[in-house]
Amino acid sequence: MTPTARCGPTGVTTMADDPAETVSAEAPPAPPVTLPADFTAIYEAHSQPIFYLALRLLGDPTAAQDATHDVFVKAYRKLDEFRGDAEIRTWLYRITLNHCSNLRQSWSARNIHTADDETVFDRVGGASENPLRVLETKELGQRIQTALGTLPDEYRVLLLLVADEELSYEQIGQLTQQTADAVRGKLHRARRTFTAAFAKTA
Amino acid sequence: MNPPSSQLRQQTATEQVHATQGESVREFATPEELLRHDRASIAVPEAVAERLGETLAAEPPPASEKKPWWKRLL
Numbered sequence: 694m695t696p697t698a699r700c701g702p703t704g705v706t707t708m709a710d711d712p713a714e715t716v717s718a719e720a721p722p723a724p725p726v727t728l729p730a731d732f733t734a735i736y737e738a739h740s741q742p743i744f745y746l747a748l749r750l751l752g753d754p755t756a757a758q759d760a761t762h763d764v765f766v767k768a769y770r771k772l773d774e775f776r777g778d779a780e781i782r783t784w785l786y787r788i789t790l791n792h793c794s795n796l797r798q799s800w801s802a803r804n805i806h807t808a809d810d811e812t813v814f815d816r817v818g819g820a821s822e823n824p825l826r827v828l829e830t831k832e833l834g835q836r837i838q839t840a841l842g843t844l845p846d847e848y849r850v851l852l853l854l855v856a857d858e859e860l861s862y863e864q865i866g867q868l869t870q871q872t873a874d875a876v877r878g879k880l881h882r883a884r885r886t887f888t889a890a891f892a893k894t895a
Numbered sequence: 896m897n898p899p900s901s902q903l904r905q906q907t908a909t910e911q912v913h914a915t916q917g918e919s920v921r922e923f924a925t926p927e928e929l930l931r932h933d934r935a936s937i938a939v940p941e942a943v944a945e946r947l948g949e950t951l952a953a954e955p956p957p958a959s960e961k962k963p964w965w966k967r968l969l
Binding site for chain 1 (some may be wrong): 919920921922923924925926927928929930931933934936937938939940942943944946947948950952956964
C-alpha cells in the first residue's frame, strides 16, 4: 500500500436498500468512500461498540448514527491529543458519553422525547422465575431500550459499559469518575433495577 | 411445586410453536449478558462509514502530521 492509497473499512459502495430496485446500467457505480488509512483500523475496531452505546443511550437509531459519526470526527481531530495513556476504546467511550450527555441535555431543554414503545410484547409461554428468560423476537431490542429508559442515567451508563467485556471495573470507574469498588456496588443495584424494569416490559 | 400437567403441556406447546416460527427462548444470567447478546445483533449502518469518509476527506490532516516549516527543511 502506498502512502497515498486509502483502504476503506468495508469497501463501501452505494447499494439499493430495496432489492427490487435496480442500479441503472448507464451510470457508473460511485467509487467507494474511504477513510484515512491510519484511521480505518480505529473505526473498524471500535465503531460497533460506540454505535451500540450511542443507540442505547439516545434511544434513536438516526441520532445514534449521527452521534457515532460525530464521535469519530472528534476523535480524528483530537488524535494528536490522545497520549496513549488510556486504552483507545476508553478514550472513545469518554467522547461518546460526553457527546450523548450533551445531546440529551439539549433534548431535555427543548422538551424532545424519543417515542415510547407501546407495543405489546410476546410473552414466553408460561410463568418464568427468571425475568431475563426471553423470547428472541425483533421486539427484544425495544424491550431492552424501554427498560434502559426507565433507569437513572448512572445505572444505564454503568450497565452499558460493563456489557463491554473489554472494559475493566477500573476503566469504568475512570469513565464515570468513581472508584472500582463504587462501580461494583452501583452495578449490583443497577442490575436489580434493570431486571425489574425489564420484567415489566413483558 | 410443579405446575399442573395441563399448564406444563401448554407451556411446552407454546415453546414448540415459537421454535417452529424461528424464534427461540434464551435465558440470561445477568443484564449485561442480555445486553451483549443485544449488541451482537446490531451492526453499524454502512451509511455512517460513508458519511464519515466524506467528512474526513474535507478535514485538514491531524496536527501530528503537520511539521513546522523548519523541520521540513531538514
